Amino acid sequence: MPNLAPALIEWYAANARELPWRQDGFSAWGVLVSEFMLQQTPVNRVIPHLQAWLERWPTPSALADEPAAEALTQWANLGYPRRALWLHRAAVEIRDRFGGQVPSDVDELLSLTGIGDYTARAVAVFAYGQREPVVDINTRRVIARAQHGRSQPGPASPRDLVEMDALLPDEPDDAAAFNAATMELGALICTARNPRCEACPIADQCQWLAAGRPDTGDTRRRQATYEGSDRQARGAVMRALRQAADNALPQASIVPDWPDADQRERAIATLLADGLVRARGDVLELPR
Incomplete structure (x- = not known):
């Protein structure tokens, strides 16, 4: 198994973005x-x-x-x-x-x-400096390429935590840095499209690069288009209630001009079911 930690931690120390949650004392x-x-x-x-x-x-x-x-x-x-x-x-x-x-x-x-x-x-x-594997989509993409020679990771699974845990250094501070570094590499260098392999600190250990960067397919589920979706309709209902006095409006006056009346009603019904809005007679309001 490759030892990715030293090169990644060194790269991260020199290239990490300055983000609020990375500040001392956050x-x-x-x-x-x-x-x-x-x-x-x-x-x-x-x-x-x-x-x-x-x-x-x-x-x-x-x-x-x-x-x-x-x-x-x-x-x-x-x-x-x-x-x-x-x-x-x-x-x-x-x-x-x-x-x-x-x-x-x-x-x-x-x-x-x-x-x-x-x-x-x-x-x-x-927040607490414990030694635990932290796995997001960027981490999974780095591991898929560096260790398995795949262009994209498969669907998330419990195996992801096992694989990341095996790569972690023993020292908690180093393990935390390696977790952050792997995510940062995936966000900035080992991106889903147009990865910058020439700038990658672990290029010499990457199985995908060694294989010539083959397209091995992408089996992850695609997110539905937002425009025209039920999610957009739900967002419009929530926005109307956020902007209303006392966060409440008669149901009939909430985005009444929405182009798809059935979709508007469906959005309201699912928001009620999710507890994001509640009904008080013919008035809808945000939960108290």
């Missing part, structure tokens, strides 16, 4: 919020929202003490608003079950609403 709560926001959202969109969020709610308890509607409104146009609702619920759980302190144990983190394998391990590693 809180575990800040790391947790950033990980929620970074799910399926580019870094440059997240940073201003993260800063505003932490200025308003610098601790989990500060958020937990306010209604969920405030979290959904503050979330603004980040998309996938269930993340805001889950983050609010996680904040309540942290306040009520963990004394307002973000837990450091992976199993305890996994017990919080909206937190899966990646987020739990990211908080344990980047």
Whole structure:
């Protein structure tokens, strides 16, 4: 098995982006919020929202003490608003079950609403310095190419954590740096399209490059187009409620000119089912 760590850690020390959650003293709560926001959202969109969020709610308890509607409104146009609702619920759980302190144990983190394998391990590693494998799509792409000679990773599986764990250095600080470095390499150099192999610090160990960069296919599920989708309709309903006085509107007046009436009704129905909005007679409102 190749030893990717020394070259990647050295490269990361010289090339890592300056991001808020990498600053010394950045809180575990800040790391947790950033990980929620970074799910399926580019870094440059997240940073201003993260800063505003932490200025308003610098601790989990500060958020937990306010209604969920405030979290959904503050979330603004980040998309996938269930993340805001889950983050609010996680904040309540942290306040009520963990004394307002973000837990450091992976199993305890996994017990919080909206937190899966990646987020739990990211908080344990980047906030608390534990030795755990952290695997995102960038990590999986680097491993697929460097170790397996594939142009793209397959669907996510528990095997990904096993493979990353085998690559981690023993020292927790080095392991944390290697986790971050692998993700950074995938984001900046080993990109899905047009990878810059000439700038890669592990090019001499990469099985995919050695094989001539073959196209081995991409079996990952494609995300549906946003324009014209139910997701766009849901976003329009949520935006109308965020902007309304008291976050409430008569149902008939919510995006009444939406071009597909059936899609509008479907969007409202799924938002109700997800708990992102609630009905009070013929009025829809954000949850309190």
